[in-house]
Amino acid sequence: MTRSVGQSITAIGVDLGGTKVLTGIVDAEGVVRASQRQSSAVGDFDAAVDEIVETVSQCRAAAPDTAPAALGIGVAGQVERETGVVRFAPNLGWRDVPLGARLAERLGIPVFVTNDVRAATWGEWTHGAGSGTRDLVVLFIGTGIGGGVVVDGRLLEGATNAAGELGHQTLVAGGRKCRCGNPGCFEAYVGGWAIAERARDAVAADPVGGRLLAELAGPSDAVTAATVMVGAGREDALSVRLVDETVEYLGAALVGIVNAFNPQRLVLGGGVIDHNPWFVERVRPIVRQRALSAATRRLEIVRAKLAGNAGIVGAAAVALHGARPDG
């Protein structure tokens, strides 16, 4: 079988999280030609590099008709874009590792290192739900909450490349403690871990009302965000209340984000949204009603499109962008 795509430009995109490495060969249109998932080697930098090189080989073997021009990698941590050094990646147990240089040496192609959420934002912007916009906010609501912002056609980076931590805006001053230490972060109410924590607190405070949730959680008492969604689907009153409150918190956070950034489009993705896409419909009227009318005049609120591939598509797009003569 002959394939006609042989000559198109591709790059390798890598999404390196705390628990998995997803590697793909992605073309200039954002199409994933081949991809490979492995669990990541937490802690050992050399082993992780080997693993990435190995998954790249597998992808190349699976898409032999392309010769990727560059590699982009999004890392769950703080990176220095210019040097490709990962400064601090707590979930990987890394500090100051020369990831970009090492991969470039091993693979013989240019390597571009970025943050994983930044890469996923880039993916949704260039080939997903944010496509065609110059002012965009992308929020990934999974276990934690990450975000990326495009301002007048450029990714918001900040003074020390740390901008866009929209999950760590104070949403309830003096409120629930966040994993980051700040009281009352948006993430501490709407992140998956926080929905679970609020649910466990609610069950503890009201064992009768929490009976169904406790049952669903089983003997390990592991109420999760998913448990709450199942409970709400069964019209369990406590679960429904928790979901309603979550919608309110999410809406309240989005109002502030829209007033601050005035995006043309607000894209919601991540596990919590992917599994419960009705969140998007439910927050729309809240934002419409409560945000400043000047900021919502042309606003669209939509679901992310690329799901789990946003990171590799974005990392590959970053690489193609960076490898261009004018990139």
Added chain:
Amino acid sequence: MTRSVGQSITAIGVDLGGTKVLTGIVDAEGVVRASQRQSSAVGDFDAAVDEIVETVSQCRAAAPDTAPAALGIGVAGQVERETGVVRFAPNLGWRDVPLGARLAERLGIPVFVTNDVRAATWGEWTHGAGSGTRDLVVLFIGTGIGGGVVVDGRLLEGATNAAGELGHQTLVAGGRKCRCGNPGCFEAYVGGWAIAERARDAVAADPVGGRLLAELAGPSDAVTAATVMVGAGREDALSVRLVDETVEYLGAALVGIVNAFNPQRLVLGGGVIDHNPWFVERVRPIVRQRALSAATRRLEIVRAKLAGNAGIVGAAAVALHGARPDG
């Protein structure tokens, strides 16, 4: 007396608020050569134009050795930068008035219309406390809270020129109603009007503890933010508590702003800060401790420098920037 400044470039800056018009002739170094204040003619657009033209004449007469090249005007409302039309200025009672075109016709020089907070931000950025930065947040905390953001050397404008409304980020989900209608805005806790409202509520809830505040307010019962500050200065327990809470709210909001924008410098200005500059010292450790360390690594939190002149200095700088061949 001869003056040696005759040949330097100047522009006219106008700061048009709901209650006053401040007009100045400002040079390229941000020095105000002459200025003039009048109360503004609310409601009547033609009268306001006459008034602005009149104050411009007075300034020109007071600084006869300069020939301003352009005029910049910051208006308390929504403006269309490209056309110079003021879309909506509730405090002035205006809707869709061609301010830029009219002033240009009357004065015979190019006119640049912007938002008043945007102009003041530009002033602090180019000639004030934000000078030399590429990533900057400026917050003006007066009766209301306005803000401006510089991202990688450019003013954040958003999709419909409405970005930077940092006072209307949700700080207490489901909290006190803001003037904008949204519950729990930052402004609804820390804006001058909100400090006053919180104080009146506290006095009503605790007439004994609120005795000093009620006395200071006098028979009209007009407890203001200033009253609270006077009370705190006299170590009145209720006033001190209100101030402490205000510091906490301000700190909590700044944590979120720093995490979102990762500015190099955060400039605090406006009446509340100008009259109580110790707020800056008190919020610094809160932000340092609670914001993400990646975002505070190079962060400075400082007072605004230009006080009441930020608007005219900024509007003039916008005009000089716009009037440049490459502007």
